[in-house]
Amino acid sequence: MIIHQLSVFLENKSGRLTEVLNALGSENIRITALSVADTSEFGILRMIVSDPQKARDILKNRQFAVNLTDVISIMAPSEAKYYAMVLKILSDLEISIEYTYAFSVGEKSVIILRSSNTDEAIKALKAHEMELIKASDLYKI
Amino acid sequence: MEIWNRHFECMERDELKKVQSERLRETIERVYYNVPFYRNKMQAAGLGPESIRTTDDLHKLPFTTKQDLRDNYPFGLFAVPMSEIVRVHASSGTTGKPTVVGYTRRDISTWSEVMARTLTCAGADRNDFIHIAYGYGLFTGGLGLHYGGEKIGASVIPVSGGNTIRQLQLLVDFGGTVLACTPSYALFLSEAIEEAKINRDDLKLRVGVFGAEPWTENMRREIEEKLRIKAIDIYGLSEVIGPGVASECLIQDGLHISEDHFYPEIIDPNTLEVLPEGKTGELVFTTITKEGLPLIRYRTRDLTRLRYERCRCGRTTVRMEKCLGRSDDMLIIRGVNLFPSQVESVLLEMSEIKPHYLLVVDRVNNLDTLELQVEVDEAFFQDKISQLQTLRQKIQTNLESTLGLGIKVNLVEPKTIERSEGKAKRVIDKRKL
């Protein structure tokens, strides 16, 4: 149930994102989801990729600062209320959300989130019969 | 612990003073009669050769500066006919002309002698393999170490600078036991060894003799830890002779100056007064045996202090403290004196980062701005913006409290700050442009 998300430190400099994507593309790494969190000086690029370990090594060899982070992925209908429901389940248990992003696949959406307590979050979401996605399935999307 | 030249390195201080005074008299006589520059200056000050009887009289003489060497470029200050000169070196001029130095046959022999003392100070002997990664050529580093290494009978490997891949291969294949290079290159090599996944047990390195640029105690610790060697600080400048002017012994508590050849003083760089023992100021040298280019009260621009008590190693020669920056490197930011080495010390105290940094000074609306770029350490990076912002804030706070200056810290990607294979470039001062 735990997804390994690839996080990359990026300076806010033009061309860096392209470089990352080209590096992964040339090694046939597929990217399922991508999000960038940035400040005025630097950013963190977060990606769900087809082979996280390999992708990390590729970027490491190119001197990027990279990290694999545990996140959770939930499949829900593409409606705001379902997203809100997920967040509420966690906030009711005082599990804080570090960040979240989502993308849609057909009628449904995939929600990626990093919480302060991954194991507890998974337990809670399962108890509410939320559809958690396995890593192997997510990487295939 | 071996001592190369017990007679001079362990001489009683009053006896040493007699030797120094006698050599000083000879030097003054020579420059007065052979170098118009010195004669004119002495005459202008109402001094003749007879005015200088002992080292106590030295303070009467005017100073010599790097500018004097440039003004007399290339050979104007040489004290012997060119037929007596067997070697010329030059230091890279970052601004203007290079400084040119000339050696007679005896000077080369003196240089080998003081370098032999330096290497012996570091515990090297005839059984060692000395891997010299200092540049050969006009720069004095390579050849200075080379002659000293041969003098003690060690096996000298004259690799010269650059070409890191080849350096690593030769270190492994030839089994160098003593590494000679700049401290920043030593750090660079340690990273390269790590990256090349070379097993430390395949290296025979035992000790390093590092100089030609200022470095901090923290940098020493890092080098010693990473390369698993003892890192010895050596000091010299081409104008005085090159490396070999002073060296730490294995006790690593100050650098022994070869005082029977180079007479040191510490002055206040502003008032130019000689400072008493123990006070920090600018180091000034008078060469008392050199023939080709004798220097009288040469201002080195290096800041240090001197200690005259006998060292536990048995040497009686005066020790200078590790130089922490040249006064030339000193930046004046909004009226505050700043040495890049201070920044480095602060960064080295923080485990979250590596000391790969670049200071960028600029002037915006008539106000000096100071920016520090520092690389994010791969091992430290996690997925959180807040973690990076906290780190940035921490670096900023630590620096501001140490330097007394506001500074903007920018985190940059790993390996994006240029690694130098020679002297590290740590500062870009855009104000001068």
Ligand SMILES: [Zn+2]
């Ligand atoms: Zn000693």
